[in-house]
Amino acid sequence: MATTKDKDLTIEDRLRQLYALQAIDSEIDKLQILKGELPMEVNDLEDEIVGLGTRVSKLESAIQDLETEKTNHLNKIKEAEMLAERYKKKMDEVKNNREFEALTKELEYQELDIKLSTKKIRTSESNMEIKNESLENAKGKWEEKKNDLEAKKVELEKIKEKTDKEEIKLNKKGDKQRKVIEDRLLRAYDKVRSAYRNGLAVATVERDSCGGCFNKIPPQIQLEIGMRKKIIACEHCGRVLVDSSLTEKK
Ligand SMILES: [Zn+2]
Structure with missing residues (x-):
């Protein structure tokens, strides 16, 4: 159980944690x-x-x-x-x-x-x-x-x-x-979240585009996002990108 900041977490775990935080914050915004x-x-x-x-x-x-x-x-x-x-x-x-x-x-x-x-x-x-x-x-x-x-x-x-x-x-x-989220990542998250009116700092890839700014994402980048080995931010809006299947409940 990752209740404290665990350095051994995989990138995929970190992305899931970040996405979970975004989901909670979006509910608060609503x-x-x-x-x-x-x-x-x-x-x-x-x-x-x-x-x-x-x-x-x-x-x-x-x-x-x-x-x-x-x-x-x-x-x-x-x-x-x-x-x-x-x-x-x-x-x-x-x-x-x-x-x-x-x-x-x-x-x-x-x-x-x-x-x-x-x-x-x-x-x-x-x-x-x-x-x-x-x-x-x-x-x-x-x-x-x-x-x-x-x-x-x-x-x-x-x-x-x-x-x-x-x-x-x-x-x-x-x-x-x-x-449970790494400080560095949390700081980046807060910074991006406060920069946008919709409070979105983590976006999914939807129809080959960033779900936050709707700019197209090149196929190579999409592939990398899907592999969940690196934290990848949208080059246009800075939001952390996750593939849509990651957002499905495990
Ligand atoms: Zn974007």
């Missing part, structure tokens, strides 16, 4: 990707909900203002109607033409005020209608996003519950695997 997107989605939703909440309260206060405006104009109309009534009564008692004309002007003025306020009320009402529609819309979206957020949070929790355990398990397995 877990990170799985988790990596959900927290971002949750954050985005939280931002959206705050934005929609602001929109809802702005619309509500705008509608409130329009309501106040409408009430003010209704009061103005009431007042103008009262005055008009008073002027009409006075007109029945006028003594001369001049007084009559003055009252007629006052009456006209009040009637104009009533017309103007009526028009303003109509405008307020149609604005309110538009704002109410937007408000309903925003509230609907708000509700929808809140439900989305709840669902995502539950999903994230579930994944974390699973991945956290899995990650700990894989990390332990990875640490154990690293202990």
Whole structure:
């Protein structure tokens, strides 16, 4: 059993060990990707909900203002109607033409005020209608996003519950695997692995090409890889190359 760094290991054993480490590390990478997107989605939703909440309260206060405006104009109309009534009564008692004309002007003025306020009320009402529609819309979206957020949070929790355990398990397995691999090889592995986004430092030969960078591998080199007597790196990307049958479980 090769539990410590054994200098007598064959190259084939070393390649198998390295490939096993790569398999563990790739599993860890997959877990990170799985988790990596959900927290971002949750954050985005939280931002959206705050934005929609602001929109809802702005619309509500705008509608409130329009309501106040409408009430003010209704009061103005009431007042103008009262005055008009008073002027009409006075007109029945006028003594001369001049007084009559003055009252007629006052009456006209009040009637104009009533017309103007009526028009303003109509405008307020149609604005309110538009704002109410937007408000309903925003509230609907708000509700929808809140439900989305709840669902995502539950999903994230579930994944974390699973991945956290899995990650700990894989990390332990990875640490154990690293202990049996030669330091020099491990350093090269880490260096290549960190250089690529997909974290691949060991690649298989697939369809006569490197499984990491997809460049063609000459037949002579493929033959040497298959013999497993030398550690061979891809001349294009530096990944350690193994023949695909080595990756099959023994
Ligand atoms: Zn390559």
